Amino acid sequence: MLLCIDCGNTNTVFSIWDGEKFLCTFRTSTHHARTSDAYFTWFSTLLNHHRIEPDITDVIISSTVPRVVFNLRVFSDQYYGVRPYVVGKPDCLLPQQPRVDQGTTVGPDRIVNAAGAFDRHGGNLIVVDFGTATTFDVAGRDGAYVGGVIAPGVNLSLEALHMAAAALPHVDITKPQRVVGTNTVACMQSGIFWGYIGLIKEICARIKEERDQDMKIIATGGLAPLFAQTEDLFDVIEPDLTMHGLTVIHKYNKENDN
Ligand SMILES: Nc1ncnc2c1ncn2[C@@H]1O[C@H](COP(=O)(O)OP(=O)(O)O)[C@@H](O)[C@H]1O
Ligand SMILES: CC(C)(COP(=O)(O)O)[C@@H](O)C(=O)NCCC(=O)O
Ligand SMILES: [K+]
Structure with a gap:
């Protein structure tokens, strides 16, 4: 096992x-x-x-x-x-080498996400991963990680408001009833929630435009369902995507006698 x-x-x-x-x-x-x-x-x-x-x-x-x-x-x-x-060490083989600037390090989670998503859906896709940071991991036609976007994580953004402003409390993210908040907590939740909806839409649209292709969008991480409630942002939500990617990379190493 x-x-x-x-x-x-x-x-x-x-x-x-x-x-x-x-x-x-x-x-x-x-x-x-x-x-x-x-x-x-x-x-x-x-x-x-x-x-x-x-x-x-x-x-x-x-x-x-x-x-x-x-x-x-x-x-x-x-x-x-x-x-x-x-993953990321030379003695762990990868099904596809990342195509990024020479000398740069790629988060291993992003390589794993690309491998897992390619295995399930084929190439040309964007993985949106809601972790400490919110990452957009782009996989090319052959499934290689070809770059992406790193934005502050949802909870990190809320925490940053609380840390930097004396009068802003610690709050948890939820979908606010209205855009115009009538109390501090509702105002903060609105800023993060609707701000994130905009961020996700804009970044995915620009990635597609830049690559001149329609691309499948796969979301992972605990907060994906929260954002998917409101609008059709993702083609599919897969909470186990990173774990699946790890099994794919492991299988590849075994098949290649590593
Ligand atoms: N189901 C969830 N509901 C609310 N917040 C969540 C959920 N899952 C994760 N988070 C929050 O998202 C942040 C990152 O979670 P996680 O995916 O574990 O990050 P990482 O992979 O970077 O360790 C944490 O701040 C966590 O509180
Ligand atoms: C972007 C990340 C901080 C995301 O990490 P996470 O939110 O999963 O903890 C991580 O993938 C990382 O440290 N990346 C290195 C830089 C890069 O991927 O380009
Ligand atoms: K992550």
Whole structure:
């Protein structure tokens, strides 16, 4: 069985793939100081709770936080005797090489999103990923990551208002009833919600225009359904897209004897 680990700047997600389906998905906050033993304590407790006894033979990791990779490698080695594939490292093969400026680093989550989306939908698409940052990851006709857009994440934007302005409270995002808010919280929610609707529409339209092609738009991340409520922004919403991409890259490595 394959353990897929997707480590974002806010949350780290573990999923076990049995070759046909994901058996379970567990989420914890990302902390670079978490030790291999702490990962195991957390993970094995949840597995016991759900009465899952996996036979983990392979591990693949995507991490947007470089510092956590060391402890995840130790975790994989100590507890499963497995050398993990780490997306973005030279010893993890990619089905398609990213086509970006020389010397630039691409977030591994974005490469994984492009691979996962290409596997399900073919080439020429935009993945909108609502994470700590909101990213637009563009995959070309052959499925390669060819670039994209990085915008501040939804919660990050709300937090920034709260941090910088003494009179603005911490608020959670929801769809406001009206555009014109009649209290502080409603005003802030309106700014972020409708601002994001505009941002998503404008960026996707401009990407399509720039590439002179119609492109499928796939959304992932917890907040995708919230924005899809109002308008037809996405062709499809796939919460497990990054995890699926990890299984695709793992399969590619196996098929190529890596
Ligand atoms: N279902 C959800 N509802 C509301 N907020 C969410 C949901 N899922 C994620 N978020 C928020 O989106 C932000 C990023 O989430 P996540 O996808 O875990 O980011 P990352 O992959 O960068 O770690 C967090 O601030 C989190 O609170
Ligand atoms: C853009 C990101 C911060 C998004 O990370 P996330 O929101 O998933 O935590 C991450 O993909 C990253 O650090 N990228 C490196 C720069 C790039 O992709 O061009
Ligand atoms: K992400």
